[in-house]
Structure formats: C-alpha cells, structure tokens
Amino acid sequence: MQNSFFNRGFQRKRPAPTGHVLPPGQYETKDFPVLSAGPTPQINPAQWSFGLDGLVQTPQQWSWQEFNNLPQQDFTVDIHCVTQWSKFGTGWQGVSLDTLLDAAQPTTEARYVMAHCYGGYTTNLPLADLRGGKAFIGLLYDGKPLAPEHGGPARLVVPHLYFWKSAKWIQRLELLSEDAPGFWERAGYSMYGDPWKEQRYLDDDEYLAAKANE
C-alpha cells in the first residue's frame, strides 16, 4: 500500500533505541519473551547428544560432555523475533558452527541445512548462513545455563535471521542439497526470514522475488 495514510494523533511513545538500529516493523524489548508451539521438552544432559549429518564427509555426534569440551566463545548479538520484538546486546557463550562444520566437512553438494530438535521442531536455513562466524550453538545465556523455555540445554543461534530460525532444544543438523520447509515454514512463514527485508511470511518471499524480477 502506498503510504500516504497515517493515523491522526499517533506518535512515537517508545524512545528510539540509542546506538542500535531496529529492522522495519520491530520494537525494542528489554525482556526475553518466550514463544513456542507446544510444551517445553525436558531434556536430561546425560541423554543429550548433538549431531551433524547428511551431506558431510564425516558425520559427527557429541555427548553433552564432549560438546562442552569443544572450544567455546562469547557472542554478543541482537535478536529479532517475527512477533515484532527485538532485543539488543544479548550475551551468549557457545560453540561456533564453523568449529562444528569443520569437524564434519560438508560435501560440495551441501547447500541447505535442516535443524532437528528435541520435541520435533524443525527449521531450514542455507548452509552459508551458518558459516563465517554468523551462527553458534548457545549453551550459556547471560552467564548461566540456558533455561529450558529458552531452548536449553542447547540452542542454535543465527542472530541475523528472525529468531524462529534459532531453533530451541537443538538435536541435529542435517545438511541437504535442496531447501525444504521446516515447522513454521510449512505453516506459511518465510523460507529465509531476513528481518532487514521484513521477510516474515511466505508471501513476503514471493512478493520480494516478484519485485526483484520486475
């Protein structure tokens, strides 16, 4: 819609964030809201494992102990939820996806990733979006073990995409040659989810693709 329309008397009430830029349609929150589609899986670290498989040369599987012994880094990132909230400067500790992918060695055909989670959640991402320091498996949030409702014991974090791509309760990453929709993507959400392009829904992908081809 061409925006000559405005709401009479409406004005900004929340102060503009200082030192940070909000993606379109987002607002800043200081809380950490919880959104999930079903009950929170209760995961015992003794039974936890994380794997990398599919189109890789050496499939990997780590126990909780083994995973915690991998080199870890601190990450301070801004996160953007499709339900319009953004949270700036969240502090995490975890294992970079570069470390994990280097161990598994993706084949040349690998271009996409399906994240599989405890509880059955799935989400899809391009492999390139997990490389180059852009993604990690978060184990600590704000210096403490990640709470179950936020995806603990371990969560995929891909901060440059809408936060549903940062799969809670991560169990396995499967490398694929073709893109396939995950849980929310099958329910009409974007295949990619770039907050800066406001790719919230599947229709936004089609709309943006049509725009690009004009």
Next chain:
Amino acid sequence: MNSLDWQLGTVVQVTPETPHAKTFTLRLPHWQPHRAGQHYTLRLTAPDGYQAQRSYSIASPPEQTGEVAFTIELIEEGEVSGYLFEGVLPGDQLEVRGPIGGYFVWEATPQAGPLLLVAGGSGIVPLMCMLRHRQRSGIHNPTALLYSVRTPEEVIYAQELRDMAQADPLFYLQLAYTRQAPVGWTGYHRRVDEAMLQEALGLLPSAPQCFICGPTGLVESAANILAEQLQLPASAIHTERFGPSGS
C-alpha cells in the same frame, strides 16, 4: 489482492469488555475467511512516518463475514494499545494485514473430537474465536474451557461465556480466580494446577486437543503438566504465549 497485503479497515464498533480490554470491530475491503486461532498484524503510522506494528488475535468467528474483531488489552505504557484505547472511534481507519498463523488453529468439523481450552487473561481471545466458530457451526464436540483471571471484573466475555455454558450441555466453563474471587464463590481460587487440569480432562470422554494461551508462566506450567504428569501427547498440545512485552 494477496492475503498478506496491507489493507485499510474501517472501525465499525468499539465495545468495552473490561476496564482494561476493548473489542474493535473492523470492516475490511478485502476480507477473507480466517481459521479460528489466527491473528492479524496491525500497523499504526504517525504523521512523521514512524510506524509501529503489533499482532492481535482474531476474536470474531469466520462466519462473521466482511468483518474482523480484535479484543485488545490496554498495556501499561503501551504505544499501540494506548493509542487504540484513547484515540480510536467508529469511522476511523486502521491498517491491517492477515489472517496469519497456521498452527494454533482449530476447525469445527463434524468429526471434531474433545477440546480442552486453557486461557490466562487476554489469552482468552483466540480461544473465544474457536468457541464462537464452534457455536456458529453447530458442532457439539465436548469442550472444556479453563479460564484463569485475577479478579471478577477482568473476565472478558463473561456473559457470553455463561450463556454459552447454559445453552450447551457439552460446553464446560471453569473459571479460576487467582487474586480476588466473587463473594460466595465456591469454584477455583488459585492458579491453574495439576488437579484443575485433571478435573477438566475428567469432563471430557477422551483425550482432547489442547489449546493454551496466556502469559508465559501459565502456558509453560499448563503445557508441561498436560505433557508430563497427565501424559497427553505433545502433538495434541498447542500453545500461544502473550509475553509481558506485547504492547
């Protein structure tokens, strides 16, 4: 017209529900049927171009064609809810897009099995859409609503829910007051717990589909009790959380 293009709806009715909740009914130029449980995104634009978006659950059933109703809770310091409460009257226009959402949805079909709805506060809204859809479709599947509110004056749709429960012997309404209960109240006067959920399940002839909506604490606790203690399959438990920041 694509389902997710922005469109300008016209406010046809504003109904106070409680001291902190109002229903805004919009007539849409490009209305299309929604699924009960879905939401719309509403966008406000300031004269200087500043925009704010929020998502609101649909309260009206898909049978109410041409219109959508949103019951909106006034949030303290809420930028969008504050404007809607103070400034918006019938005849005004509001920009929306939707319907959106494909998981927290329920369809009234003749085969529909038992339903357990658990609401906290304004989390009743998408569940009310399901109940109205169920009623308007004439489907009489056994349905229990466990509705947690702080005080009697905060019960949204109080009269309509009581009427529904009186008219339909297969609809069970269970209110739980967490702070102040009405004088002479003999029902629940505490937070939703395992015993309450067990009793609600006991009203239904077989394991239900569950829809739980409200603040995170209530949703987490109810969903976990249903899955862990009461052994319902996780795939039958649908949750939607209204975080404290949803203004």
